[in-house]
Amino acid sequence: MAAAQEQLHTGPAEVLADGGAYAAILTPAALAFLGRLHRRFEASRQRLLRERRQRQATWDAGALPDFRADTAAIRASDWSVAPIPAALCDRRVEITGPVERKMIINALNSGAKVFMADFEDSSAPTFANQLDGQVNLRDAVDGTIAFRSPEGKTYQLGDDPAVLVVRPRGWHLHDRFFSVDGASVSGALVDFGLFVFHNALALHQRDRGPYFYLPKLEAMEEAALWEDVMSAAEAELQLPRGTMKATVLIETLPAAFQMDEILHALRRRIVGLNCGRWDYIFSYLKTLRGHRDRLLPERGQVGMTVPFLKGYSELLIKTCHRRGAFAMGGMAAQIPIKGDEAANEAALDKVRADKLREVKAGHDGTWVAHPALVPVAQAIFDEYMPTPNQLDKLRQDVQVGREQLLAAPNGTITRAGFDNNVEVCLRYTAAWLDGLGCVPIHHLMEDAATAEIARAQLWQWLHHGDLEFPDHAPIDFALFDQALAAHTHRLRQSQHPGAARADAAAALISRMTHADELGDFLTLPAYEQLA
Template structure:
């Protein structure tokens, strides 16, 4: 469709710019109620102020990756040693976020928002990133749902009229937290002066614009989860953005609070620095385990001595992941911040009591590991897991958090964080990666960003592990499956060719009509000489 162009009023222009424009290239019913002239002007201001800095940070990422590709290793920074050694703490935590023992996350569609807020979890992370396919309709539906949820008016009726979902009273709801998309992503449907706006600024900015007054009055933030950071400079950029938002919207400094996901390998070496950059508003760090594994593979894509075994063997008990988790706990508690645990991807298995018992045993072991290590809370992907997670944390953590657990026994070195675990690649592991990646990508292209596959909740992060492992295995010389079969492109081709018939009896799969498209995309990305930075970058061009 043709773009809708908004000319800014003359008084809003600066002499340095000519014909500033705001263009909307997407259209869904009712979007003018969200994208008002005032909201668009607010977003355009964010773009003009911070886009150059964002591009500089992305360029720094590319330079850093080139260093890794040339054989370099990440390490603790010499120029920030004083920050790590200093005696400082983050700002006092808000009352609403003192107890975060169980958090649930999911996409921003209305039914999910209602169920998550009503779930009994302490917090709900409404996710515009890994579990939402960013179609224009999905994004605006999500923003509208969150706005109504904040106002207390959100409801949802099943299409057949059989069920009507409404929100519980405010004091019985989970605390709302919003995860915008990462710095690397654009929002192509909104262009300012001819360039797409940052997806991060669009998601966080639009939510804050519409909801900061109500949330501040309720002492509920706004609260954000910040994804995919790789450095303290990227954290500092967020701090500058949110400080500007507070100033423009009339909020007190530090009103907008954040939790940062440590889900990239470079960020694991800058946890102190990231907390310091955000110290006036940060509440904690989170072990974003799945994206962290993905980042490890991507960081070491050119290092043949750091090839990971199949995904199922890369658990949090592996030494390099345990070191990352324990360092995060130690760092957060030293600074007065929460150390949040990671996601349990399992979902209940209906019709298979034995299988369900095994899945729940894995969840129990994982949550017991987290609370025993000193984490202050954990994530689940399904409401049915909340009672189990809460039971474990209630038993082992009678206080609202465990910041008194300083973990002074932890001594993590660079080598602890980068040494790969031992393991194997089975035929089932290889073919499972192919299936997960294709099925998830097909669903994502069809507008669904969160997909249950084999009783695990797969999102962009877990699909990225599958994709990057396949690339890593196929581009490393001399790898063999556990049965002795060579890992080569013929093995991939056989798996791809056989997948449609393997799934033929599952015509109701999410994205079933786009399976062939997904197979073609995975084939091209896996054959490419250079690993694609993110699965969602080429896929985004095919949305809408």
């Protein structure tokens, strides 16, 4: 791999601003390790991405996803995943957030069982964000992490921190700051490689992994690539095979048809599957973008009780527990509403209802986005799950087939729902372009998944034509352009995160919404504009 300075597309001033800390991460040995991973696995990654595009072309032409005929034996046969480490046997509440220093300390001290440190959807991958994240996690692993706020408040680790699990970026993302032989390195390999190179041995010596959440997988072959990468890394770092453990987010529609297969591909190291429900809704929209009969109503009407989401979550529980793996529930994105006790309590009631549904269905744990929600979710799981997990809840009553997984729910598109999609997509994108990937909007902590749902819905509603609001007014591009202009003006004049990037965000959203084809990911073109 080239020297670190030669890999950076940003100016040397940014590199030198924290040169000592970054240099300790970007050592020649660490860069050489990344180079070996890239040369060994990049061709496979590119092949798998081509296969994604080929599958999508068949769905755009009228086909629909289905369970694979060639893997029927895997689904039918009896097998189990490897034993789960003691540190991960009780995951009743997990907190997630970006790899920002104060966030890491607060999350590890939150009382949650697990903290998922996120290099993916809640992080905007500037060079500084990604490298600061590696520095912060190194300091968290060795126990020295501390933070002093501008107001003088000091933050440091408590005596019983949560178990650390790291989420690298997905296979589809490259990293423009690192290159090998003139080609960009996979963002997933950058995040994974730097973390394990510096921390795997220390974590292994404490029986703490390293542990990972793997995002955006669409097929068992993509899971198998992670198996190969982790096995290679273990061999290089002289760790026993299977030391690194993984939980896979089932957050794409194609993956819902291959849950057994994904577990099987990673059976030596997988701990469970997670209902990444917001990205799953986005994937439903994207995968079925060519099918007018699969349009979804506005985002607020697509909850976990609609048939295609209820079926997906219950099938995940049944599949995981049959194989001895955990079935993790989804995210509660609410954040405290200060100054309005009634509104705050109403929001907490929604969290309680969602977590009660999850624990009664058989989930082994759940996600929250804010430390204040940890005791709320834990109280529900403590009451209804007195044991560390619910692996004995096999859910043999669940019978979910292709039609339920693909069934579009009834509902409407209101003016308020349309307008909210425009606003949320704009505000999130502007903040992301300004380097912030985790954004509070209307008392919810939003990451890229919400913006993806919003812009995918707008594209579908506008491109399939002849759609109306309940008052029969047409849903058309004139209305979209007007709403986008109005929200751009308001954002530009506001104190919201990303206000300075309002115009750039609006231009990107307008271009992607007017395009003839729904773009795969908002973050791909946005990345080229990221500072």
